[in-house]
Amino acid sequence: MRIELERRTAQSPVIEFLAPLLAIAAAVLIGGALLSAIGKSPEQAFFVYFVEPFSDAWSLQELAVKASPLILIASGLAFCYRANLWNIGAEGQFVIGGLVGGTIAVVTYGMDHALGGYWILPAMLIAGTLAGMLYAMIPAFLRVKVGASEILTSLMLVYIAEITLDYFVRGRLRDPKGFNFPQSVPFEDIARLPFLAEGERLHAGILFALAAVFLASFIFRRTLFGFDVKLVGSAPKAARFAGFSEGRLTFAVFAISGAAAGLAGVCEVAGQIGQLQPVISPGYGFSAIIVAFLGRLQPWGILCAGLVLSLTIIGGESAQIAMKVPLDMTRVFQGTLLMCVLAMDVFTRYRLRLIWRRSA
């Protein structure tokens, strides 16, 4: 028997739309099978993962809080992935953004604030964004100038970022009155993102996520730059014929995705966490890769996909508590989801044909 993929002559828009939903369904089935294999009830898990988070206001806020960084990062990553450039290191850009932005809050802590200190938060946001952007320029530079694979370099820079954060939080940025715990001073209120709702959960970070979706959507649909990004990814030689420079574009999309990840990082420390810790991300930068693809690299799709992934993170936490399912199960589920999304992408474009070998 042999397997052949035959290109479909036309792509049905209905299937295009259904593909991500089918991918989620397939991932849920596989996840359920895995859970029953380790002796947990898949029905109960389904309830804990996908129903409970909608049951109270606190969880709903939490859903938005966890979705914001995912949506913000994934909107930036969509630029890279549309251009067929593989920034896998958003996690590192997120961490560096949080570290640099958070450092301003730590350094200004307890100082007599000029201008009432209202400049501190904007300065943190700008510094974090710039830091993420510059950090993303490293793999872009290495790719354009020496042809190094951006997949490897951006991924390796994640570990460097994490260790750098760890080093500072245990060293110079550690709270001197913190009983030697590896964490910084808690940020002053002036250095924190304002909350948008009762309960001290939903902070202003979600506004940046929504703005990113709007902006990305506008750029992709209406501007020559958005056209260029898609063209380079789809037909690089045609992009050269159109007079677009591949090197300049590489820098631009890495800058955009790094800036988005950096901003998400500083929002996380200034919003959700409120201080610097050795670990500031539960893997947002990696989960955002799944969000970008589940959302089909479309900004509005990313918005929905961010909520779905956020659901799995919250569900994973509750499942850990309620059912003693290991947290790694969430990672496994997210990975399964990505595989299903990519597989569905193949099937929307190709038809699978099994050819049974006739006996010769």
Next chain:
Amino acid sequence: MNSPTDGKPVLVSMRGIVKRFGVFTANDHIDLDIRAGEAHALLGENGAGKSTLVKILYGLLEPTSGRIELNGVPVSLESPEAARAAGIGMVFQHFSLFENLTVAENIALVLPADEKLESVAARIEDLTARYGLKLEPYRPVWTLSAGERQRIEIARCLLQDPKLIVLDEPTSVLTPQEADALFSTLNLLRVEGRAILYISHKLDEVRRLCERATVLRGGKVVATCNPREESVRSMAAMMVGTHLVDLRAKPNEADGPARLSVDGLSLASEDLHGVSLKDISFAVRGGEVFGIAGIAGNGQDELFAALSGERLARRAGDVHIDGISVGREGINLRRQYGAAFVPEERNGHAAAPDFSLSENILLSRHATGEVTRGLSIDAAAAKSLARQIIESFDVRMSGDDPAARTLSGGNLQKFLVGREVSRTPCVLVLNQPTWGVDAAAAADIRQRLIDLSRQGAAVLVISQDLDELFEIADRMAVIHHGEVSAARLTREVTREDIGLLMAGERKESLHAH
């Protein structure tokens, strides 16, 4: 119809072959008989179903229905291995050779693993002696011409001792002289009783080589004939289904100023097996069509890139458009100076295959600001421009604004030529403008190029198709190993002169003394 091979036994018989791809029927009840010892031509335009039929015969595709008989016995050809075992050999249009290996090594790859390289060399020499198939076993492939590479593929095929040899457009990469050598090899094979299935759209060749032809159109057999009893014109009419119109081109000797000139352009190749351009100079005047002939892989793509600005020349003065030095300027600035370009590869270079036609307008027209407003796209302007081009160039397609890849080669090329010609550029550079395009569309495109030149533009056509250049070019030069010969008036040169230049004769005669 009478053919000299009518009495010979039928070797391969294809009966009622149907192949469907979804709703599209590529082969519709095709019957084909190939007799031992005959050279059988398979004719048809692009999309007529020739490749599909041949892929079925070589075991690469499975027919939807129909049967294949070999010497009267039904066979199932489910893979190329099965086809080879049944005595069917194939020489593809595109070679699958390893550049850094030698001739003998490349041939040994298709032989059983225990075959010694020395014995392969001996077998190659045997083939050379028997069929005039000249090959040097220990030369690395990257030093060889396209003709020599093709001989490796033929040798690979012959070592399997095939009864039927299928050749797909074999002369598209050959000089006229190399093609002659190929024909004498094929004639020797035929005398031995081997059958040849010859796929080509060059009807002159078919008349020389083949005694029987099957003509396909729209997936069906529309005629079988003896090419020697037909004229090129009558066979072309069978292929196209209508009569072709002659081009209207008055002989022309433009003596205006040069609008595109190249002065001592040298450019080292970017990759190991590419071609470096060496001291190229020529000038194209307004009002003329200038042809550059040459076999594929002699620097045409490199020359096109240097002219378009996709690769920058070393000095600004290497390329001039309307007297302005543009050698160091990118493609968009050259467009702004009035130049336009049509590269060879339609899907992926001239057009983005997954983009709609109106988006493909943006590709080259954004440079001149007609479809943009500042940094944003004027989608409505692009759409209306696309519609104008589709109408005035008679582009056939399905849907309102379909993706480029859904158009047939001829229609997409009409659209892409239209995209540039409708700007009435002062300089138009085209690489292989009618490659793989059906005859009617090709004639249409050539007429547009002549018309544009008569409006005062300088039109440069880089083409492997000598017939095309003799039809439309006012002056001609030849590119060989990255050098361009002196230009000559088309009506003062013969095919043989051009053929010798294409084979690099000029250089060798210079070195001989």
